[in-house]
Amino acid sequence: MAVSDDIDLSDALTVVMERVRPHIGEGKVADYIPELGRVDPKQFGFAVASVDGEVRSxxxxxxxxxxxxxxxxxxxxxxxxxxxxxxxxxVNREPSGSAFNSLYQLEFENGIPRNPLINPGAIVVTDELLGDTGDAFAALRALLRAETGNPELDADEVTARSELETGDRNRALAYLMAGFGNMRNPVPEVLDHYFRQCSITITATELARAGLLLARHGVRADGTRMIDRNAARRIMAIMLTCGTYDAAGDFAYRVGLPxxxxxGGGILAIVPGRYSIAAWGPxxxxxxxxxxxxLALDTFTQVTSCSVF
Amino acid sequence: MAVSDDIDLSDALTVVMERVRPHIGEGKVADYIPELGRVDPKQFGFAVASVDGEVRSxxxxxxxxxxxxxxxxxxxxxxxxxxxxxxxxxVNREPSGSAFNSLYQLEFENGIPRNPLINPGAIVVTDELLGDTGDAFAALRALLRAETGNPELDADEVTARSELETGDRNRALAYLMAGFGNMRNPVPEVLDHYFRQCSITITATELARAGLLLARHGVRADGTRMIDRNAARRIMAIMLTCGTYDAAGDFAYRVGLPxxxxxGGGILAIVPGRYSIAAWGPxxxxxxxxxxxxLALDTFTQVTSCSVF
Amino acid sequence: MAVSDDIDLSDALTVVMERVRPHIGEGKVADYIPELGRVDPKQFGFAVASVDGEVRSxxxxxxxxxxxxxxxxxxxxxxxxxxxxxxxxxVNREPSGSAFNSLYQLEFENGIPRNPLINPGAIVVTDELLGDTGDAFAALRALLRAETGNPELDADEVTARSELETGDRNRALAYLMAGFGNMRNPVPEVLDHYFRQCSITITATELARAGLLLARHGVRADGTRMIDRNAARRIMAIMLTCGTYDAAGDFAYRVGLPxxxxxGGGILAIVPGRYSIAAWGPxxxxxxxxxxxxLALDTFTQVTSCSVF
Amino acid sequence: MAVSDDIDLSDALTVVMERVRPHIGEGKVADYIPELGRVDPKQFGFAVASVDGEVRSxxxxxxxxxxxxxxxxxxxxxxxxxxxxxxxxxVNREPSGSAFNSLYQLEFENGIPRNPLINPGAIVVTDELLGDTGDAFAALRALLRAETGNPELDADEVTARSELETGDRNRALAYLMAGFGNMRNPVPEVLDHYFRQCSITITATELARAGLLLARHGVRADGTRMIDRNAARRIMAIMLTCGTYDAAGDFAYRVGLPxxxxxGGGILAIVPGRYSIAAWGPxxxxxxxxxxxxLALDTFTQVTSCSVF
Known part of the structure; x- marks a missing residue:
């Protein structure tokens, strides 16, 4: 299960690029808001950060x-x-087994989302964080600035506003939870923070750096512990079972990593105790x-044998 | 099917009262908002208006x-x-087969409510009426003032405000429809009209008078035609199949009327071409x-043989 | 609501034929079993039986x-x-609000079908009838022979066998109910009776005659009472709310009759206390x-004003 | 991720026993068939087999x-x-997100089960195996005899017969799939094999041995390769995301192993490339x-740090 020592990380990245290159531009760019739809599809970025701080991209x-x-x-x-x-x-921590923004499951389960990585679950988390900190967006931004090492990291306000304008289904989810008594702050305020969080922009290199928080089982870039080891393990377990919408089962097999x-086209993957990997293609x-x-993650785990299975 | 000529309406009302009296106070008063919960449960009112204008109560x-x-x-x-x-x-016109404010059915049917007598359907109707008239609440109030003959008829603003405060599930329904592109006006504005409409207060006598609009197949109290005969028939057909939440089938049998x-404890029943009947018990x-x-409606249709079946 | 006396039944049938003729052959013949699929689509039959015994076709x-x-x-x-x-x-008596042979509703409602006119409900009824009589199919055939006046009326055994072969979804429904403890006899035996019942062949004229049982509120062709008046009313109420699959709301409006x-392309409609009407087009x-x-029933009720609304 | 070399396996088992002992007898023994209900709840067995063949119990x-x-x-x-x-x-390979024998999900997904570890998925697998081998039960028994080293391993026929008698819901699932065209062999035959498979009895020691097939990524006890490495990884990924009914998310965190x-009270867990672990308490x-x-698996992974996260 350990990454084979005799495979050079640079070699692995070369293989990834060879495998991915013919497919760059494939797929459909998200276009439910104009800001996402305008992204040039012919881009691909990949970065690997190791727990000792080395980053290759x-x-x-x-x-x-x-x-x-x-x-x-x-x-x-x-x-x-x-x-x-x-x-x-x-919020529960079970796989959702249906679309990531489905209302019907939320209704049957009385306003308790299946897990924190689907929209309603993440809205509950933002609501909680808003209560804990007074400013959920600022708390997230501060964390990401520190972990990426980029003090300029911020939300794209145009995207945030577009999200807000097209966010009726998320409003429906939030009000349904409110109807079940599972919202602490006013829905419009929570969603304002939620949409601004989603609109934060990042690079693959920065994302790989930020993900080390999990690869190091809860230890921040500055060496302080943020969450305990078990909490980090739980987050990774939830990522593996619920992190890729209705393809979690397939990802568990193909990539074999949380x-x-x-x-936006990004994927963050963690090799616990080893690597944080960021892949991006719109x-x-x-x-x-x-x-x-x-495809990049699949290739990387094959080459380096770093799947958890 | 016709009301038997040899049964006097007064006699029928006497039988209704005898049958109902021992049960006055039974049931649970709605208490999701304080204004409804404060109503004295030991009340019962009943009124029958005939198409020729006679009202007994x-x-x-x-x-x-x-x-x-x-x-x-x-x-x-x-x-x-x-x-x-x-x-x-x-909006469709089929029975809903589940709770009147269920989201899951609305989601599976892509934001088109099953019928206009469940909450999401009625919200769509209010949205449409707001577009047609510029003031949905005023349009409804004007109609009811004219048909009841009570120029003071109005909403209870305290109730309306309470509805607004507790209306998270209706908000969820409205935003879900907005997410499917089935809302024309801003959700908060539509719901403001919707909740004020629901909060209009009426008496059984007034309600029986207002219902004559349907009993006369679309002709108003002043003798002018408001909607055509077929539209009135359709509304009554929808009432019979969908007018009493998840008990429509049972009502169709027991009462046999739209x-x-x-x-609030009111029920409006129509004997097409004959009577409008209002019963109220909280x-x-x-x-x-x-x-x-x-119970009152059941008794009345038994005594007068005015079921449509 | 009463049929207008000055409209001659023969005139009504003439209007029906004029209205229907251009549409004969339209629609899709059921073909899930070969026996149904082989029926010539260019056929149309219509018959009206009045409670006094007159039949026009x-x-x-x-x-x-x-x-x-x-x-x-x-x-x-x-x-x-x-x-x-x-x-x-x-079995309940509420509209089903979803496809007539849906399992999910049956599962959520713990094996109690929504009403006796959808498949699982009818399977329960056959199971009950089998317990009551020892031979559900024979009991139905005897009733229909008596009411139609055709002592040769019988099932088409080839159709019955085909139904049996393709009846996996009905088997699923029956076993699901068995799993909930809502089957009394062995599933294969019940379904054998159920499929043979469905395969009984009839003519529009015979069907109109048989339907008089309901039009006469429970009185058989020989003048004896079979079920009481209230039971007949309930059956008609269920027909109006649930008798035409997921189009019951639309039928309630267009036709306005149970x-x-x-x-097989047949529709039975009842004008309570007046007529039994049979229409057939594959x-x-x-x-x-x-x-x-x-279309024929819609036209007939328009011409004769016999809608219950 | 590797098992810490300085923790002796015997020590780990001692800790497991200490932690579990006070809880032996807790929980509810399955009693939907009498054979399972009769098992003495005050039993607990645990066995670990390492890929090099050592077994501790x-x-x-x-x-x-x-x-x-x-x-x-x-x-x-x-x-x-x-x-x-x-x-x-x-059959798909996504988490099911609802009860393991739910029909409604199967219906919405047109007879394709969410994954092979819920009942409908396993019935499909048995159907396929029956087609591949002519005798699905015999094929499974032969495999388990070889891998456990117990040539007497067999089904408990009384249990199998009881399963068959109470298996109405599984019949419903199978016929629903048949209705969607997703069964190749006759349902009764497939279920006969399915129920006999389920009724095979095993010991914790034998189970740990048999599970080495997966821990060795597809290599049998006799050293021959049965399935390729990727197939073994996929099966373990499915186990982690779907192997413990509606608690897969919680298990992924607590135990962190496929x-x-x-x-019957057994749980098989795999440390890929290292161990096969069998725990049993009724x-x-x-x-x-x-x-x-x-509890035993949770303790074992904590002590040995062998969670995949």
């Missing part, structure tokens, strides 16, 4: 893209600071995951 | 109560003024229909 | 066709002989109801 | 119990012999997993 690894759902992993870590069981009465994808497959990102 | 027939969902029948009539097929692309109930059964209201 | 009113789901009305009447509340603990359709619309049958 | 590790759903892992391996993509058109549980928690089995 290739392609468009320094181009900014929208984090979208990948932020859910970091807000979850933030609420876990308050104690590991802080959030679990308000992953979280976003409709074109999505039918289930909403990056075509080239998935 | 008994009990608390002049006590005001909250119309709630019974308003849905009249807003539906109002949007039908614009032509019978005006609304039907946005009915619409509200959680205590509700498990499916949300007035216990004494249902 | 037109077109292919003496051609035999498969009764299919229309048998459900008569098996329901048969189990009602044992007392009106005999069956109601095992109806039951079958995928081509079905998207919801499984006869295109020409629906 | 404790408690009632040589008492036979019913394999039940744990057989699903081995039948899946058997059909994978025919090529890795052999089965995947007929697991498969059965209602008392089940609310989600159907062994109380003591889960």
């Amino acid at each position: 290739l392609g468009d690894a320094d181009v900014r893209f929208s984090m979208q759902s990948m932020t859910k992993v970091f807000t979850l870590a933030l609420v876990n600071q308050e104690g590991e069981d802080h959030i679990w009465g308000r 992953c979280k994808s976003g409709v 074109g999505l497959d039918a289930k909403g995951n990056s075509v080239t990102g998935a | 008994l009990g608390d027939a002049d006590v005001r109560f909250s119309m709630q969902s019974m308003t849905k029948v009249f807003t539906l009539a109002l949007v039908n003024q614009e032509g019978e097929d005006h609304i039907w692309g946005r 009915c619409k109930s509200g959680v 205590g509700l059964d498990a499916k949300g229909n007035s216990v004494t209201g249902a | 037109l077109g292919d009113a003496d051609v035999r066709f498969s009764m299919q789901s229309m048998t459900k009305v008569f098996t329901l009447a048969l189990v009602n002989q044992e007392g009106e509340d005999h069956i109601w603990g095992r 109806c039951k359709s079958g995928v 081509g079905l619309d998207a919801k499984g109801n006869s295109v020409t049958g629906a | 404790l408690g009632d590790a040589d008492v036979r119990f019913s394999m039940q759903s744990m057989t699903k892992v081995f039948t899946l391996a058997l059909v994978n012999q025919e090529g890795e993509d052999h089965i995947w058109g007929r 697991c498969k549980s059965g209602v 008392g089940l928690d609310a989600k159907g997993n062994s109380v003591t089995g889960a």
Whole structure:
């Protein structure tokens, strides 16, 4: 299960690029808001950060893209600071087995989302974080600035506003939870933070750096512990079972690592105790995951034998 | 099917009262908002208006109560003024087969409510009426003032405000429809009109008068035609199949008339071409229909043989 | 509501034929079993029987066709002989609001079908009738022979065998109910009776005669009472709310009468206290109801003003 | 991720026993068939087999119990012999997100089960295996005899017969799939094999030995390769995401290993490349997993740090 020592990371990246290159531009760029739809599909970035701090990258690894759902992993870590069981009465941690923004499951389960990596679950997490900190967006931004080492990292306000304008289904999810008594702050305020979080832009290199928080089982870039080892393990377990929408089972097999994808085309993958890997390609497959990102991760784990299975 | 000529209406009302009296106070008063919960459960009113204008009443027939969902029948009539097929692309007319405010059915059917007498359907109707008239609430109030003959009829603003405060599930329904592109006006504005409509207060006597609009197949109290005969028939058909939440099948048998109930404890029933009947008792059964209201209507149709079956 | 005396029944039938003729052959013949698929679509039969025994017919009113789901009305009447509340603990009487053979609703409602006119409900009724009589099929055949006046009326055994071969979904429904403890006899035996019942062939003229049982509120052709008046009313109420699959709401408006359709292309409609009407055309619309049958009934009720609304 | 070399396996087992002992007898023994209900709840067995062939065990590790759903892992391996993509058109590999024997999900997904470790998926696998081999039960028994080293291993025929008698819901699932065209052999025959497979009895020691097939990534006890490495990885990925009913997310966190549980109280867990672990305690928690089995695995992975996360 350990990464084979005799495979050079540079060699692995070369193989990844060879395998991915013919597919760059494939898939469908998310276009439910104009800001996402305008992204040039012919881009691909990949970065690997090791727990000792080394970062290797290739392609468009320094181009900014929208984090979208990948932020859910970091807000979850933030609420876990308050104690590991802080959030679990308000959200479950089971696979969702249906579309990531489905209302019907939420209705049948009385307003308790299946897990914190689907939209309703992440809205609950943001609501909790807002209560904990007074400013959920600022808390997330501060964490990501520190972990990426980029003090300028921020939301794209135009994207945030577009999300807000097209976010009726997320409003429906939030009000349904409010109807079940599972919202603490006013829905419009929570969603304002939620949409701004999703609109944070990042590069593959930065994302790989930020993911080390999990690869190091909860230890921040500055060496301090943010969440305990068990909380980090739990987050990774949830990523593996729920991190890639309705393709989690397939990802578990193909990639064999805890992953979280976003409709901006990014995927974050963790090799526990070893690596944080960021892949980005804007074109999505039918289930909403990056075509080239998935292919890159698949290739990387094959070459390095770093699947957990 | 015709009402037997040799049964005097007064005799029928006497029988209704005898049958209902021991049950006055039964059932559970709706208490999701304080204004409804404060109503004295030991009240019962009943009124019958015949198409020739005669009105007979008994009990608390002049006590005001909250119309709630019974308003849905009249807003539906109002949007039908614009032509019978005006609304039907946005809402179906099939029984709902599940709770009146379920989201999951709405989700599976892509934001098109099953019928206009469940909450999401009525919200669509209010949205449409708002577009047609610029003031959906005022349009409904004007119609009811004219048909009841009470120029003071109005909403209870305290109830409206409470509805607004507790209306998260209705918000979820509305935003879900907005997400499917089935809302024309801003959700908060539509719901403001919707909740004020529901909060209109009426008496059983007034309600029986207003219902004559349907009993006369679309002719108003002043003798002018409001909607065509077929539109009136359609509304009554929808009432019979969908007017009493998840008890429509049972009502179709027990009462055998087109009915619409509200959680304020009112039920409106129509004998097409003959009578409009209003029954009111605040205590509700498990499916949300007035216990004494249902019993009164059941008794009345048995005594007068006016069931449509 | 009463049929206007000055409209001659023969005139009404002439209007029906004029209206229907251009549409004969429209729709899609059911073809899930070869026996149904082989029926010539260019046929149309119509018959009206009045409670005094007069029968008028037109077109292919003496051609035999498969009764299919229309048998459900008569098996329901048969189990009602044992007392009106005999069956109601095992099946509800509410509209189903989804496809007629859906399992998911049955699962959520713990094996109690929504009503006796959808497949699982009718299977329960057959199971009950089998327990009551020892031979459910024979009981139904005897009733229909007596009411139609055709002592040769029988099932088409080839059709029955085909139904049995393709009946996996009905088996699934039956075993799901068995799993919930809502089957009394062995599933294969019940389904054998059920499929043979569905395969009974009838003519429009015979069907109109048989339907008089309901039009006369429970009185058989020989003048004896089979079920009480209330039981007959309940069956008709269920027909109106649930008799035409997922188009019951639309039928309630267009036709305005209690109806039951079958995928063989037949529709039975009742004018309580007046008429039993049978329409038949093999081509079905998207919801499984006869295109020409629906049109004929719509026309007939318009011309004769016999809608219950 | 590797098992820490300085923790002696015997020490780990000692810790497991200390932690589990106070809880032996907790939980509810499955009693849907009398054979399972009669098992003495105060038993607990645990065994660990390492890929080099060493086996350590404790408690009632040589008492036979019913394999039940744990057989699903081995039948899946058997059909994978025919090529890795052999089965995947007929069953998905995504988490199910609802009860393991739910029909509604199967209906919405047109008869394609979510994954091969829930009942409908395993029935499809047995159907496929029956087609591949002519005798699905014999194929499974032969595999398990070889891998456990027990040539007497067999089904408990009394249990098999009881399963058959109470298996109405599984029949419903199978016929629903047949209705969607996803069964190749006659349902009764497939279910006969399925229920006999489930009724195979095994000991914890034997189970740990058999599980080495997966721990060795597809290599049998005799050193021959049965399925390729990728097929073995896929099976373990499915175990982790779907192997413990509706508690897979919680298991992924607590145990952090691919697991498969059965209602007989057994749980099989795999440390890829290292260990196969079998835990058995008859008392089940609310989600159907062994109380003591889960606790034992949780303890073992904590002590040995062998979680994959």
